Amino acid sequence: MAIENVNVKVKINGKERCAKVEPRTLLTHYIRDDLGLTGTHIGCDTSQCGACSVMVDGEVVKSCTVLAVQADGSEITTVEGLGDVNNLHPIQQGFWEKHGLQCGYCTPGVMMAMVGLLKQNPDPSDEEIREGLEGVICRCTGYQFIVEAVKHAAQIMRESEVQLVGEER
Amino acid sequence: MIPSKFDYVRVNSIDEAIQQLKQFNGEGMLIAGGHSLVPLLKFRLSEPGALIDISRISELKGVRKEGDRIVIGALTTHFQIANDPIVKEYIPVLSETVRQIGDLQVRNRGTIGGNIAHADPAADLPAAAFVLDAEIAIHGEDGPETMNIDSFIVGPLITMLPENSVLTSISFAIPPAHTNAEYLKFSHPASGYPVIGVAVVAGVGENDVIDYIRIAITGVGNVAYRATSVEEKLLGQTLSQTLLKEAAQLAAEEGDMASDLFTSEDYRRNLCKVYTERALKSVFYSN
Ligand SMILES: Cc1cc2nc3c(=O)[nH]c(=O)nc-3n(C[C@H](O)[C@H](O)[C@H](O)COP(=O)(O)OP(=O)(O)OC[C@H]3O[C@@H](n4cnc5c(N)ncnc54)[C@H](O)[C@@H]3O)c2cc1C
Ligand code: FES
Numbered sequence: 372m373a374i375e376n377v378n379v380k381v382k383i384n385g386k387e388r389c390a391k392v393e394p395r396t397l398l399t400h401y402i403r404d405d406l407g408l409t410g411t412h413i414g415c416d417t418s419q420c421g422a423c424s425v426m427v428d429g430e431v432v433k434s435c436t437v438l439a440v441q442a443d444g445s446e447i448t449t450v451e452g453l454g455d456v457n458n459l460h461p462i463q464q465g466f467w468e469k470h471g472l473q474c475g476y477c478t479p480g481v482m483m484a485m486v487g488l489l490k491q492n493p494d495p496s497d498e499e500i501r502e503g504l505e506g507v508i509c510r511c512t513g514y515q516f517i518v519e520a521v522k523h524a525a526q527i528m529r530e531s532e533v534q535l536v537g538e539e540r
Numbered sequence: 541m542i543p544s545k546f547d548y549v550r551v552n553s554i555d556e557a558i559q560q561l562k563q564f565n566g567e568g569m570l571i572a573g574g575h576s577l578v579p580l581l582k583f584r585l586s587e588p589g590a591l592i593d594i595s596r597i598s599e600l601k602g603v604r605k606e607g608d609r610i611v612i613g614a615l616t617t618h619f620q621i622a623n624d625p626i627v628k629e630y631i632p633v634l635s636e637t638v639r640q641i642g643d644l645q646v647r648n649r650g651t652i653g654g655n656i657a658h659a660d661p662a663a664d665l666p667a668a669a670f671v672l673d674a675e676i677a678i679h680g681e682d683g684p685e686t687m688n689i690d691s692f693i694v695g696p697l698i699t700m701l702p703e704n705s706v707l708t709s710i711s712f713a714i715p716p717a718h719t720n721a722e723y724l725k726f727s728h729p730a731s732g733y734p735v736i737g738v739a740v741v742a743g744v745g746e747n748d749v750i751d752y753i754r755i756a757i758t759g760v761g762n763v764a765y766r767a768t769s770v771e772e773k774l775l776g777q778t779l780s781q782t783l784l785k786e787a788a789q790l791a792a793e794e795g796d797m798a799s800d801l802f803t804s805e806d807y808r809r810n811l812c813k814v815y816t817e818r819a820l821k822s823v824f825y826s827n
């Protein structure tokens with residue numbers, strides 16, 4: 372019996388998208404190769420580094436550890452959905468102003484993980500931010516600045532009551 | 541890394557899942573959160589002919605109190621359990637345990653049923669399951685049945701889950717009101733999995749006599765185990781620091797200590813004693 376490809380339909384960064392893929396396709400490959408959104412990175416491919424983190428139905432997950440078919444019908448936000456140069460999301464503003472990145476490779480995943488953290492805890496302590504960073508690895512090891520960036524972002528969001536992504540369902 | 545080819549079906553009920561398992565005749569595997577299975581698929585350590593996705597079966601989700609037990613649906617995620625008000629009120633040690641699993645992203649995806657069914661020797665949950673006398677509810681071809689955790693997990697990645705069946709929920713005993721509980725973990729710094737995890741539920745009655753004690757240890761060998769010789773040493777005795785120290789010395793007795801590239805057998809044996817003593821002290825002396 373031949374294995375049939377499956378239609379995977381998602382709403383990604385507000386747009387309906389669809390692609391026919393093999394059931395074994397990883398969500399991260401679906402997003403990058405089939406939908407052409409290469410902001411989501413692959414760092415380790417073994418569930419450790421978190422560079423591939425995206426929001427699925429409002430929860431941050433490692434997209435290299437989820438099958439695309441499992442995400443069929445869901446709402447996804449990737450780093451491209453946060454904001455652009457003229458209209459930065461508070462987390463991007465935080466990273467910009469507090470120098471939260473060096474080479475930038477881990478940054479999309481770290482930002483998505485931190486959006487996920489702030490959704491669960493809008494006013495995290497330094498320790499809670501560091502705990503939240505457990506699932507991401509920054510090879511440039513700029514963690515101190517990342518913590519500063521997240522605190523800054525949290526403050527902006529609390530003050531302006533900006534809607535977090537992945538809220539609307 | 542790309543898994544081998546497999547078929548995929550999504551099911552919406554337990555009966556449908558069992559039917560599909562039968563249909564694929566030993567070639568089909570259930571997938572819930574996928575956070576133990578997908579890594580195995582990617583390494584091609586597991587090459588099923590088909591994945592049967594149970595993750596959207598709503599009757600397998602959620603937490604409820606039933607008499608003196610807390611029943612948790614197999615698909616309830618680690619994050620949901622960590623933050624569930626019923627779990628926090630009646631069995632806070634479980635919430636404390638799942639809060640220490642992996643990381644934020646893993647806890648959002650991984651499920652309690654998948655964790656127990658996978659029976660990873662380094663998983664956190666089995667320790668809590670032992671001290672809270674967990675009963676595993678299973679639905680198979682012949683209907684529902686239950687098994688106690690101590691007969692369910694029999695080896696590394698080996699359980700007594702019958703063919704063509706689904707783990708539907710896990711129920712935990714609410715410990716007596718006068719007891720305290722603790723889960724202490726020494727994590728592997730890279731993977732986050734426990735090198736050792738010790739769970740304790742214990743209490744003292746009149747005249748400081750220890751009248752309730754359950755201790756379980758995970759991560760050190762092939763399977764999690766109840767440290768019964770520690771329990772026997774403590775039960776009915778008058779609480780003292782010396783007694784706890786002596787009892788903790790027995791902690792490594794029941795388990796087969798693994799020796800691998802992380803740690804030697806001797807080091808694990810020592811961790812057992814140190815972490816058991818710390819967990820006991822915390823339970824008996826913290827408040
Ligand atoms: C980076 C990383 C770090 C982790 N760290 C830890 C840690 O520190 N501690 C820890 O305990 N765990 C850890 N885990 C494992 C995690 O907790 C998994 O989520 C869990 O072990 C499996 O749950 P799942 O829902 O993802 O199961 P899946 O991966 O979907 O399934 C696992 C196995 O169980 C079977 N199965 C699943 N659900 C059922 C069911 N209802 N009935 C019958 N069979 C079923 C599947 O067929 C499969 O064989 C980690 C995982 C990752 C990726
Ligand atoms: S690429 Fe997914 S966790 Fe590293």
Ligand code: FES
Pocket residue numbers: 472473474475476477478508509510511512513
């Ligand atoms: S900024 Fe270089 S890996 Fe994090």
